[in-house]
Amino acid sequence: xxxxxxxxxxxxxxxxxxxxxxxxxxxxxxxxxxxxxxxxxxxxxxxxxxxxxxxxxxxxxxxxxxxxxxxxxxxxxxxxxxxxxxxxxxxxxxxxxxxxxxxxxxxxxxxxxxxxxxxxxxxxxxxxxxxxx
Ligand code: MN
Numbered sequence: 015x016x017x018x019x020x021x022x023x024x025x026x027x028x029x030x031x032x033x034x035x036x037x038x039x040x041x042x043x044x045x046x047x048x049x050x051x052x053x054x055x056x057x058x059x060x061x062x063x064x065x066x067x068x069x070x071x072x073x074x075x076x077x078x079x080x081x082x083x084x085x086x087x088x089x090x091x092x093x094x095x096x097x098x099x100x101x102x103x104x105x106x107x108x109x110x111x112x113x114x115x116x117x118x119x120x121x122x123x124x125x126x127x128x129x130x131x132x133x134x135x136x137x138x139x140x141x142x143x144x145x146x147x
Contacts, residue, residue, distance in 0.1 A: 026054070030133050032142075033060025033109075048123040055117045056080060061109025061137050068130030069123040070102045080116030082108045083137075083145045092116060107137045111146060 018041065026035035034057040041051035048069075053076070064085075073082060075092040082090045082098045084106045090098050092108070100106050110116035124130055 030063050030065070031060065032063070032136055033057055035060045035062075043124050048125075050122050050124055050129055052120050053117065054120055056108075056110035056115065058110050058114055059112045059142070061142060062107045063136050064105055064107050064134035066103050066105045066132050066134075067100060067122050068102055068125050068132070070104075071100050071120060071122040073098045073100075073108060074119040074121075076117045076119060078116035079111045079114040080109055080118070081111070081146055082106060087145075089145050092118065105134065109137070109142075112142075 020038065020040050024037050024039075026037050036055045038053045039050070040053060041049060043049055056078075073092070075094055075096045077094055080092040082092060082100065084100070084104060090096075092098065098108075108118070122129060122131075
């Protein structure tokens with residue numbers, strides 16, 4: 015066994031996120047594994063863009079309050095201890111409420127040439143308000 019090196023906390027890029035979001039990738043794949051693990055911290059009101067994952071994604075909330083929202087209007091509230099699975103190809107976003115931070119672990123499998131995430135357009139303030147009120 016070995017202690018895995020962990021990269022420094024990275025600010026999530028503005029092209030893919032709204033608001034201030036910080037990412038710690040704590041596991042990258044060792045072949046033949048394809049597992050990628052990260053801890054993502056959203057400040058109040060911050061969220062991902064719309065996106066999908068080629069092989070799906072598991073989110074596990076560790077702190078705060080947030081949401082996962084799909085294109086069909088389904089809203090799942092995230093609280094500490096809550097786990098949400100998004101299946102392959104399902105377009106969705108995740109983020110914090112406007113009143114609280116939200117932290118989740120994100121587990122997904124890479125596709126060989128990246129993490130398999132297809133990034134789409136930002137979640138507008140109108141879409142955010144509609145989903146979260
Ligand atoms: Mn996702």
